[in-house]
Amino acid sequence: MSFSTPKFPRPPVLFCDFDGTITLNDNIVAVMKHFNPPGWESIVKDILSESKSIQQGVGEMFALLPSSMKDDVQAYILNNAGIRDGFPELLEWCKIHNVPFYVTSGGIDFFVYPLLKPFGIPADHIYCNGSDFSGDNIEITWPHSCDDNCDNGCGMCKTTVIRRFPEDEYYRILIGDSVTDFAGAKLVDLVFSRSHLTVKCRELGLPHIPFETFHDIIHHLNEGGRSS
């Protein structure tokens, strides 16, 4: 079997969002909808309108849930999250073409790692937030928060991860769907977008290709990231 090598101006590297991108829906929103702690809806609204930082908003939302609900919350997500079509195939494509693949997630460790386990992605290629269930209420921890170059209050700072791959050495590609991807989308060479992120890219005139499944992305990657 032979594989043609896609033509990129520089070696590509992929940064892929988790919630609503690898999974069909946003797991944080799904948890809040299901357990419905009073006050979560206005927090989501404020995050989406960018009037509240993601870090502050996500922290506040989980603080609405008692730590004793850990097992219920985790079970709910693991039982209800669906994986978007073509994800294993994209990982395989990256292996074949020697393209580094990073999960850059604004989600939380207690659901991100278990949901990704079947796919064999090395742990050091997965970035997400942490969690602490030792207090009365769930506390989110931030092992990858913004560095000196980002004041966005990302929580898990995608731009910090992306900047470790210099723009003159790499063709940086971001895959995502929503507000946790906005800051990173402004940095990269190409965005594969869904939902709110497509609207944002259109507004800001960022190079982007809307997608539905990872098969769509593979198709465009085989064309060297061009939109035809």
Ligand SMILES: [Mg+2]
């Ligand atoms: Mg997302």
Ligand SMILES: [Zn+2]
């Ligand atoms: Zn940041």
